[in-house]
Amino acid sequence: MRKLLMAGAVTGLGLSVAAPGLSQPTAAIGQPNLPLPKQETVSIVQLEIPNDKAKEKLFELGIDLTHRIHEHDGKMEVDAVVTPSEIASLKLHGIQVKDTLITESQWNARTAEREAASQLQSTLTASEDTIKILRASHYTNQSDTFLYVEAKTSAGDTASTALTANWTENGVDKSATLNRFVDYGEYIYHYFEVPVTAVPSSVKITSNLGGTASSAITEWLGADKPGNTKKHYVTNFVDHYMTPAELYERAERLADEFPDLVEIIEMPNKTNGYRRVAQATVGATTNSAVVVSSKAWGHEGGNDISVEFKNPGTSNSPLNVAVEGKNISVNLATDADGKTSSTARQVVDALNSEAKSLVAAATYRGNAGTGVVVPANAKLSDNLNAPENVSREPMTVKAIRIGKHRDGSKPGVLGYAQEHAREWVTPLVTIETAERLLRNYAHDGETKQLVNNLDIFLIPSVNPDGANYSFYDFNMQRKNMTNHCAPTQSDPGYRTSWGVDLNRNHSIGSAFDGFVGASTTNCLSGTYAGPAENSEPEAKNLVWLANQFENINLAMNIHSYGGYFMWSPGAYDPNRTTLPRPSAGEEAFYWAASDNILNDIQDHRGTVILPSRTGPIPDVLYSAAGNSADYLWYEKGIYAWNFEVGADLWDKEANRWRAVGFQPAYEEGHEEAMEFANGLIGLLKVAYSNSKDKQPPSTKAVPGSGKFNGPVHVGFDTNEAATIYYTLDGNRPTFKSQKLQLSGTREPAETLKIEKTTTINWFAVDPAGNIEKNYNPLTNAKNFNSVTISIKD
Known part of the structure; x- marks a missing residue:
């Protein structure tokens, strides 16, 4: 394990150290017998913080x-x-709710909306569709000849239904994917319009659901159409929020449809599953309650267990436990008056002795359990609400690998989404990107260049268990579902707070090494880093992928929300000392690539990722100890960016920005998916351009060699983003020499202050690996750059 900075005590654990949704008093030993806390609703609000003291309290x-x-x-x-109780606490410190952005009822509406769209898609894609060709025409305008086709499918109401046209042109087989046209929510038809070198006699339309139709090509009479038509490029392939099962099914369908361009990579580390033991907290007060947990998973029999605490109806009866099948009866001890006298601790001990094959029992959250148990009964439940068709078993996380040459010979680019379960838009970015690459491949030259010259890896959902929990049980689930809490924090009242933040579980800049922004001790924290670095199978899968495919050199971690665009370093220690900053040249490449990517995002609907939200993570957000992008950059040398999709929307009437939230209404979520799919493809274009760069960089020292009367600040002009390696002692520069760094946070490259006569030797390397003047620092070559700054004594 690499340790980049000295480990130290974590004095600030960053954000989100307690999960929402529950009031969480701990009934510790010696505390009075209190009513059990009730689960609370949650909402996303905008807080107004009056001063730094209040911020510290937050x-x-x-x-x-x-x-x-x-x-x-x-x-x-x-x-x-x-939660409401947290809002009340914040008010005591002067922190007010300025605006309620999203309520739990709105989240539930999002879930209902998603379910309805999913059911519609399942209905429409259950069998082969029927296709009608409405028009198949050719026309010639002043500049070119075009083929235009309109077709309609019976399954057109779902965006995943794709139609492909095939025709023969001058003896060469051609194909194109049709655009889906929807107006005010109504599916109208699919269409395409492309230039042709010769008019084909017929066209065949095929659906990815199996439907086909053919038509002769006729001449369109309106031959005097103006100008050139727009470039044919097909988008809009997603139409609802998708669960992990839907995402993986979609991926498999693409692999079946495009076997020459796609393969599915199955990760070796299975998740722990969308599953839990069945539980019940029996009793109404903290000192007399008993927490009963099944030994079997809920879906494997735990949900069938019942527990009853009974007064046997006789005086001076002893405590005893009887087990019959899945039914557990506890006859409580009674006193001389026939009243129950068994304490919670005594009942716990009896259950763990006599019913240990079925259950484990504990007092409530570490309570001494001195309160007398009263008669009660309960049926155990794993409290999971997904339908039975949602698997409870450990899942295999899958990646979609796209490329004409998937043998490691092409530069690799990785896009991965949904480390945080509640971020529903992010998987859609990967699926939309995959569909665009595959369905535009046959007819769009730029897409063909990307697919032919890159090795593209897309992980739609890193965290499928947590995602299922977010869809079916608790919308605001951030973490995976692994419960690392000790028995004192494992009662079902804490169930929405269990899990590990997968974007805090990695080994570089981690909370275990003293970095800020995660918790190693509070298993209920929203940023709980886990029991150890890389403890979670989901985090191990990302490490495996980066190790297995060493051609990956660019990556994008897709999150929401807020409209950020960031890169390493992602963490700092309690003194706000960050992980090592990229060199000036590396930082310049991050910025240059960002300019291209952010422009592509803006192209969709004009969304601008603000300058204040673009840059290294600590400069625009906060410290995120143990995040995955830092692992990829520092350990693997992969240029790794982070999207935060869902930029705030400007409310012109109110003259303010409005947050969109993790799960906006699908109409907004769709737009976010479209614009950030643009951005992800923008990253692919950066990778392709970088792979074609065979031209070495050139640099110039300013000032150059000369005689000077006093100290001189020497800077370097470069014709592109490039890392400069230099020496000041006359030695040959090598890859072990110093790198030119930034002059400060968000500042340009440093200048070298020369105070005595010095020879500066240097060379530059661009992100494509081209070395200035083709200099080889591993040999005794001397074709490096050199200037001598002479300072008069």
């Missing part, structure tokens, strides 16, 4: 913040996931 209370605190009109604002 962190101390462990409120789940969705992104960094922003200053606005002299006040601090931040979005947070909170």
